[in-house]
Amino acid sequence: MTRAAVLLGILMLILTACSGDAVAEVYTAAGDATDPGELTATTRFAADDDLNVVVRLNPHTRSVALRAVFLGPDGTQIATDTLEAEPTVGEVLLGLDWEVLGSGDWPAGDWQVEVYADDERFSTLDFAVQARPE
Numbered sequence: 001m002t003r004a005a006v007l008l009g010i011l012m013l014i015l016t017a018c019s020g021d022a023v024a025e026v027y028t029a030a031g032d033a034t035d036p037g038e039l040t041a042t043t044r045f046a047a048d049d050d051l052n053v054v055v056r057l058n059p060h061t062r063s064v065a066l067r068a069v070f071l072g073p074d075g076t077q078i079a080t081d082t083l084e085a086e087p088t089v090g091e092v093l094l095g096l097d098w099e100v101l102g103s104g105d106w107p108a109g110d111w112q113v114e115v116y117a118d119d120e121r122f123s124t125l126d127f128a129v130q131a132r133p134e
Contacts, residue, residue: 021122022064022085025056026115028127036093043125047105047132052095053113053125061087067116068094072129073109105132 029039029052036054045051053068067082080094094115098106108131115123 021117022057022060023055023066023115023117023122024058026123026125027054028052028113028125029054034093036091039093043127045106045127045129047108047129048098049106049129050095050098051106051111051113051127051129052093053115055085055092055094055115055117057085057090057092059087060085063087065116065118066092066094069114069116070096071112071114072107073111074107076107105129 027041028043028045029036030042030045030049031039031052032050033039039052039054041054051070055066057064064085065082066085067080069077069079071077078096080096083092083094085092106129108129111127111129113125113127114121115125
């Protein structure tokens, strides 16, 4: 009986670890890099910055689908592609490249970014884009 209780307890710990959130932390960051370590955590962006969100993951044993939806002050909604983070991945960069915007700047004002893991919203972050000085 005691052996069965110990095995049941171990099984419950394993299941709890597997069912926990894969995402540990998210933050917005500025910079023109593909390596999150080369970016600067910030909540204030220039009008011509790349808009980035870094997703740090807890250890996970399965692929985790990650995406972000950026919400601008003018009603703009721009979603990133979904990235699959394999179990060996600990950090993912999701973002919008200013050069892809084409012409002009990001709309100035208060923005939000919603971060999704496996199609469930994990977090909503607030940040601001500053107007270009004239």
